[in-house]
Amino acid sequence: MLHFDHVSKRYPGGSDVLADLSFSIAEGELVFLTGRSGAGKTTVLKLSALIERGTRGQIVFDGENLARIPLGRIPFLRRKLGLIFQDYRLLNDRTVHDNVALPLIIGGYPQREIGSRVRAALDKVGLLDKEKKYPLVLSGGEQQRVGIARAVVHKPRMILADEPTGNLDPDLSADIMALFERFRQVGSTVLIASHDLQLISRMQSRILRLENGALAEDVS
Ligand SMILES: Nc1ncnc2c1ncn2[C@@H]1O[C@H](COP(=O)(O)OP(=O)(O)OP(=O)(O)O)[C@@H](O)[C@H]1O
Ligand SMILES: [Mg+2]
Structure with missing residues (x-):
């Protein structure tokens, strides 16, 4: 469903935030993306939704090479996605x-x-x-x-969530994570960036851990 193949990303004037990052997420998976602040979690989500473009490497979403999607087709790509931002953007x-x-x-x-x-x-x-x-x-x-x-109302193929429980108490956080699991069960693929390791460890899902812009761990 989502494939990163040797992806690097450098923001203007900076150094590589992602360096040679490769991973694959299959349709119907729920995967957590962890790593300390600045590790590149939000950057991975932004590249996946074409909010930012990669510097090197290839990203394929739902069979389409994102580097080859013309500007005019980006809205069609976004319709397949449910985006949950770290700062809500309401x-x-x-x-x-x-x-x-x-x-x-x-x-x-x-x-x-x-x-x-x-x-x-x-x-x-x-x-x-x-x-x-x-x-x-x-x-x-x-x-x-x-x-x-707002992110799930159109039943997207894939949900990309950036710290979706960042402002919730532990009970509500667990409820929200259970909700993502239900979205997965009814057919969405889900990628959640989160540094709430306690909560994640209880979910028994696959965990990708980023460190210095590369994959440090991939645990199922
Ligand atoms: N638009 C930008 N321009 C320049 N540098 C950026 C930009 N966005 C992010 N960065 C840098 O890229 C690195 C990774 O940022 P990113 O937001 O992907 O990290 P993160 O893992 O989501 O961190 P957090 O847990 O704090 O949300 C950071 O060092 C950050 O300063
Ligand atoms: Mg972030």
Whole structure:
């Protein structure tokens, strides 16, 4: 589903953040990406979603070489993805409902389907009662869960999540991880960047550990 083949990444003016990184994630897997701060976790997710481009090497997602995707086709790639950002990126002048509806509106879903899909996604993250609120009146953990609902509302092929439990208490974090496992069971491939090693170790999933931009460990 997602293949990194000898990928390096250097940001302008910097040194190599990723150096000769190779790994493969098969369809239907749930994989954690760990490593200390600055190891390159967010960079891996950004390259996978074409938010950034690699400097060397090849990245293949769902059979497509990302380096060969023309600008105009990037929106089609993104429709196959559910992105959960470290900093939520909600639209603060739109309600929770409208934030979650965004991928459906962009994807051209019929209006009559949107309401029920949005409510189903909000129900999954336990925020059905916040549908009409604006993001800024929610707690950090609630905003994070709105971001998760928005990422999964269009049932993406692959979910890329950057520290999705960073602002949640341990109980809620475990609930959210269980939710990702359910998304996997119903057909999504899931890649989660997280440094919550305690939580990860309880999930019995594959773990990729980055160190200095390379793969230090791949444990199933
Ligand atoms: N846009 C950028 N321009 C220049 N350097 C960057 C940029 N984004 C990230 N970096 C650098 O790349 C390295 C890896 O960053 P990245 O965000 O991928 O790490 P991370 O593993 O996600 O860290 P954290 O756990 O703190 O989120 C860091 O040294 C960072 O300073
Ligand atoms: Mg990061």
